[in-house]
Amino acid sequence: MKTIGPVGIIGGGPAGAELARRLAEARIECVLFEAKPDRAKPCGGGLTPRAMDLMAPDVRKIAQGKSIFQIISRSPLDRAFSLSLYEPITVVSRKEFDDQLRRLAAEAGAKIIYRRVRSIERRNGVFLIDDQEKFPLLAGAGGFNCSVARTLSGPLSSLDLAAAVGYYLAGNYPPRIEIKFAAELAGYLWFFPGPSQASAGFQGPAHGFSMHHAEMTLKKFIERIVPGQVLTRRYAWAAPSLRPETFDTRPVAGDRWLLVGDAAGLCDPITGEGIAHALRSAELAARAIQNGDLKGYRADLEKDVLRELRRAAAMKAEFFKPWFLQLGHLVMSGSEIARDLCRRLAEGRISYHDLKPDSYRILPRALIQVLGSLLLPRG
Numbered sequence: 359m360k361t362i363g364p365v366g367i368i369g370g371g372p373a374g375a376e377l378a379r380r381l382a383e384a385r386i387e388c389v390l391f392e393a394k395p396d397r398a399k400p401c402g403g404g405l406t407p408r409a410m411d412l413m414a415p416d417v418r419k420i421a422q423g424k425s426i427f428q429i430i431s432r433s434p435l436d437r438a439f440s441l442s443l444y445e446p447i448t449v450v451s452r453k454e455f456d457d458q459l460r461r462l463a464a465e466a467g468a469k470i471i472y473r474r475v476r477s478i479e480r481r482n483g484v485f486l487i488d489d490q491e492k493f494p495l496l497a498g499a500g501g502f503n504c505s506v507a508r509t510l511s512g513p514l515s516s517l518d519l520a521a522a523v524g525y526y527l528a529g530n531y532p533p534r535i536e537i538k539f540a541a542e543l544a545g546y547l548w549f550f551p552g553p554s555q556a557s558a559g560f561q562g563p564a565h566g567f568s569m570h571h572a573e574m575t576l577k578k579f580i581e582r583i584v585p586g587q588v589l590t591r592r593y594a595w596a597a598p599s600l601r602p603e604t605f606d607t608r609p610v611a612g613d614r615w616l617l618v619g620d621a622a623g624l625c626d627p628i629t630g631e632g633i634a635h636a637l638r639s640a641e642l643a644a645r646a647i648q649n650g651d652l653k654g655y656r657a658d659l660e661k662d663v664l665r666e667l668r669r670a671a672a673m674k675a676e677f678f679k680p681w682f683l684q685l686g687h688l689v690m691s692g693s694e695i696a697r698d699l700c701r702r703l704a705e706g707r708i709s710y711h712d713l714k715p716d717s718y719r720i721l722p723r724a725l726i727q728v729l730g731s732l733l734l735p736r737g
């Protein structure tokens with residue numbers, strides 16, 4: 359093993375486990391701490407085609423799930439359109455995916471300790487974990503409420519968080535993702551069918567989140583898709599949903615520490631997608647640690663992930679406006695060329711930076727198609 363380490367990694371979700379695997383493969387000693395290996399992280403488990411492409415070959419092999427080629431999206435006023443994907447979204451079981459990622463890390467040589475880390479102190483330039491283990495370098499991978507991030511980078515404000523409530527529904531459901539936007543809650547509802555269960559939930563801004571209202575809306579949504587379900591397996595969680603200025607100012611690395619995945623705030627503020635960014639940040643962090651250049655980590659993240667997420671954060675307020683959602687669904691339901699753009703966005707094949715110019719480019723043809731669909735309704 360190289361003498362850089364040992365690196366302490368707090369949190370064994372996708373970001374932490376992938377960082378541990380990559381460091382161990384590079385012969386850098388590392389110790390991964392995971393608090394709750396028996397629990398699945400509340401998640402839709404959806405992996406876009408782009409997310410699959412970003413994965414290392416070993417990781418792609420374990421990302422087995424249900425392949426979904428159809429998405430139905432509904433506006434707040436119930437105008438719907440259906441998207442047929444060319445490349446599937448793969449819905450995985452988070453319990454299995456995270457277990458397998460940790461198995462790969464262990465096989466590569468990472469040490470895994472199943473324990474909740476309770477205290478982090480810095481003494482004489484070394485990080486002391488729970489008054490026991492010492493690490494010259496620390497990685498925070500503990501999710502949105504990561505203790506390393508809170509201690510070294512500062513806590514996230516509720517204005518930088520999304521809240522989510524959901525249910526798992528056992529069973530094998532038709533391979534179709536359903537989305538519905540809820541304008542009054544500035545968020546959206548989803549139904550993601552996975553290999554042996556579906557995850558249905560609502561996600562919206564944490565600031566001013568009404569759990570009661572969200573849950574009532576969610577129950578109606580589930581009843582419409584799968585009537586008569588008895589809902590027992592509930593979850594409530596939060597996810598980073600950073601404002602543009604927080605992406606600019608919040609440190610993701612410092613003197614002998616760095617953050618990966620949700621701990622670094624790397625969740626898409628519009629869609630909530632985060633697994634791909636967790637894996638990508640782990641790859642960049644492993645490279646920075648190997649090169650002994652933690653400052654370079656921020657620069658690499660900027661080029662790749664941060665630039666895109668900041669753009670999504672800047673678009674978010676407009677995106678969730680009721681008129682925009684209604685107009686968007688009207689255009690999507692009536693125009694094939696607009697649906698094609700949306701399909702590429704859902705597959706992760708178009709960036710937020712390209713979305714505006716591409717929308718303007720197709721606008722004239724899309725409007726003609728919409729007018730045609732309104733004047734000459736099918737059937």
Ligand SMILES: Cc1cc2nc3c(=O)[nH]c(=O)nc-3n(C[C@H](O)[C@H](O)[C@H](O)COP(=O)(O)OP(=O)(O)OC[C@H]3O[C@@H](n4cnc5c(N)ncnc54)[C@H](O)[C@@H]3O)c2cc1C
Pocket residue numbers: 368369370371372373374391392393394395399400401402403404405473474475476499500501502504505522523524559561595596597618619620621624625630631632633634636
């Ligand atoms: C409701 C919901 C639905 C989502 N759906 C999707 C989706 O469909 N597709 C997608 O791409 N993304 C989705 N996301 C986002 C995605 O779940 C996260 O971006 C992703 O899990 C981030 O991975 P991570 O490893 O950074 O953090 P996490 O997955 O949160 O992992 C953190 C790990 O750290 C451990 N930990 C925390 N503190 C400690 C400690 N003190 N000591 C030891 N261990 C600790 C936790 O037990 C956990 O295992 C969703 C999020 C939510 C909330």
